[in-house]
Amino acid sequence: MHVLLVCTANICRSPLAAAMLARGLADAGVAASVDSAGVLDAGRQPPDEILDELRARGLDEWLTHQSSSLTPERVRDAELIVCMAREHLREVVAVVPEARPYTFTLKDLVRRGGAGDAPRATGGLSTWLAALDATRTSADLLGSSAEDDVEDPFGRSRRAYRRTAAELDGLTAQLARLVADATAS
Amino acid sequence: MDLADHFRVIAHNWWRILLASLLVASAVYYLSASSADVYESSTQLGVTSARASVDANVRDETVFLAETYAERASTTPVIREAKKISGLPISVDEAMDRLSTTPVGDLGFLELTARGPTPRAARQLSDALAQALIEDVNRQQDLALDQDLQSVNAEIDALAAELDSLAPDSAARPAIEARYEALVQSAVERRTQPRNRVEIVSSAEAPSAPVSPTPIRNSVLAFLVAMVVAAELGVVGHALSDRLPRGRDAAAIGQLVGYPVLASVPRGSGAPVVEAFRTLRTSLMALPPGERPTSIAIVSATEGAGKSFTAINLARSMGAQEAGVLLIDGDLRRPALHERLNLERDPGVTDVLEHQGTRGAVHSVGVGAEYAVGEPRRFLAIPSGHPVQDPVATLSGDAVHRLVSILSDPPRLTIIDTPPAALFADALTIAAQCDAVIIVLDAKASRVRQIIDVTDAVTRSGARILGVVLNRADVARQGRYYGYTATGR
Numbered sequence: 001m002h003v004l005l006v007c008t009a010n011i012c013r014s015p016l017a018a019a020m021l022a023r024g025l026a027d028a029g030v031a032a033s034v035d036s037a038g039v040l041d042a043g044r045q046p047p048d049e050i051l052d053e054l055r056a057r058g059l060d061e062w063l064t065h066q067s068s069s070l071t072p073e074r075v076r077d078a079e080l081i082v083c084m085a086r087e088h089l090r091e092v093v094a095v096v097p098e099a100r101p102y103t104f105t106l107k108d109l110v111r112r113g114g115a116g117d118a119p120r121a122t123g124g125l126s127t128w129l130a131a132l133d134a135t136r137t138s139a140d141l142l143g144s145s146a147e148d149d150v151e152d153p154f155g156r157s158r159r160a161y162r163r164t165a166a167e168l169d170g171l172t173a174q175l176a177r178l179v180a181d182a183t184a185s
Numbered sequence: 186m187d188l189a190d191h192f193r194v195i196a197h198n199w200w201r202i203l204l205a206s207l208l209v210a211s212a213v214y215y216l217s218a219s220s221a222d223v224y225e226s227s228t229q230l231g232v233t234s235a236r237a238s239v240d241a242n243v244r245d246e247t248v249f250l251a252e253t254y255a256e257r258a259s260t261t262p263v264i265r266e267a268k269k270i271s272g273l274p275i276s277v278d279e280a281m282d283r284l285s286t287t288p289v290g291d292l293g294f295l296e297l298t299a300r301g302p303t304p305r306a307a308r309q310l311s312d313a314l315a316q317a318l319i320e321d322v323n324r325q326q327d328l329a330l331d332q333d334l335q336s337v338n339a340e341i342d343a344l345a346a347e348l349d350s351l352a353p354d355s356a357a358r359p360a361i362e363a364r365y366e367a368l369v370q371s372a373v374e375r376r377t378q379p380r381n382r383v384e385i386v387s388s389a390e391a392p393s394a395p396v397s398p399t400p401i402r403n404s405v406l407a408f409l410v411a412m413v414v415a416a417e418l419g420v421v422g423h424a425l426s427d428r429l430p431r432g433r434d435a436a437a438i439g440q441l442v443g444y445p446v447l448a449s450v451p452r453g454s455g456a457p458v459v460e461a462f463r464t465l466r467t468s469l470m471a472l473p474p475g476e477r478p479t480s481i482a483i484v485s486a487t488e489g490a491g492k493s494f495t496a497i498n499l500a501r502s503m504g505a506q507e508a509g510v511l512l513i514d515g516d517l518r519r520p521a522l523h524e525r526l527n528l529e530r531d532p533g534v535t536d537v538l539e540h541q542g543t544r545g546a547v548h549s550v551g552v553g554a555e556y557a558v559g560e561p562r563r564f565l566a567i568p569s570g571h572p573v574q575d576p577v578a579t580l581s582g583d584a585v586h587r588l589v590s591i592l593s594d595p596p597r598l599t600i601i602d603t604p605p606a607a608l609f610a611d612a613l614t615i616a617a618q619c620d621a622v623i624i625v626l627d628a629k630a631s632r633v634r635q636i637i638d639v640t641d642a643v644t645r646s647g648a649r650i651l652g653v654v655l656n657r658a659d660v661a662r663q664g665r666y667y668g669y670t671a672t673g674r
Contacts, residue, residue: 040666087467089471091471094466142445142651
């Protein structure tokens, strides 16, 4: 299974979340490749604050991360696309409209996934995601919402980075459990 | 408003609060410094009750006496006397204002305080009051004693007269003499009994510095009070304000007006504006195919919110991405598109709708270098046409459909500029014929009440509001990701 995480510059939220989710899925015994991309240009390194958060969690193999850009191919190759905010969800869907059924914001996916039927009962990852997608309206897509957006710490204080990292800890752990349940046969 | 909002508003207003407080503090400093000097001088008096001089344990009575004398010192007769003794050229009322007397502690001390325009005047008045009070207390006791002794003295006088009238060898004389002696003795004893005493413990001294004015202390206090008052006034003003909340929180503004903020457009031109309209375009393109509008009315409550600006830039941004974008100037009252796009005003919308021909009404316009991605793209535009008497009548019915149908290929997206919705019915007439409406707001000038009135009216007309575009917005993102570029799409 291939999961793609998306944020603005692919140097803060998405690489950190990707590292956390990859470990969460591995711990849950899910065979998955986890990757991340941004909507801005590529080739940048995460700021020191993100590297520190990675080190603090023992996620050292992610320290060499370099930002990469969202492309239609990468969108099509993924089976699940997890966005850090609604704006990234729109970018993905605008590039590849067919990606909508498997593209969610992290918070929205965890919320909807936790509220509905147990993923296992729906019969696999794609059917589970499609069922969740069917409950969405276009209003869930437009504008920005604190309920759906993970705060962007870039350019802010170290405390903002820690806050975002802590939020991602919880969200990625919940998502790993949901995905593990959905892919369990 | 929660506590965090409260402090956010205060932090946002910090320089106004500081300025107002500094102004108040300097005004207070000026007023205070220019008021006349006041000096203060005090005399301490000790009070001893008559019984205390024989029994040291009657402290309560001493305290009571001190309180009584403090009251006495504030009465008009005593103050009139003090004024007279001081020789100061002031009225009794003035003297009363300048004087105060308070018991100190519970040991029977009194403090007399006098204020005056000079150190000497203050000291003189304080001393004079002490003297007047002491004299008054003594006089009162003398008076009481005299009253007490009045009957005794009368009897002594009567006995003396009787003795005078008796013969030197009268048998009654020894008894009367004994009685006389006893009475005189008792009168003497009564006179030498201990009395209540008031004495000066420490006399008044001429003060070296005035007690008031204290301009620095007053202005510091005024500054602190003004800070608190100004901060809270700012919070109240903010709560009552009808303006959009300042700052960059698009989610909060969206919640306030009830529709998502599709794009926050900064003031000016160039990359940040292009980026904002790219965001708006992405929102439209991200909608599921069935929900994607093919016609959008650009509506705002008032003039100057940036409708034409929004309509043109949306047309450019969409036009750069796909063919078949049509921009129509639906503002037949004060059209702006033809000037901004450098076109002739007519033929245009009114000419087509009044069946005066379609020839030359449709123009092809380049999207502009800043929007172009890859090959240069163009969009189509129809200016407003010649002026008409009744724009609402001209625009009603299926006007939009008739305008669109003059193109050989139906446009994929039609964008229509409109006149201010709060002033004219034209905007609602056009909105009702479109798939969707975008409400344009001015972050600095739009009023929440007006926005809600317009969104309500648009919704009642049956049109679907997609969201709002916030013009002249404070946009942080460009600042934080300065130097980064969006991947080409």
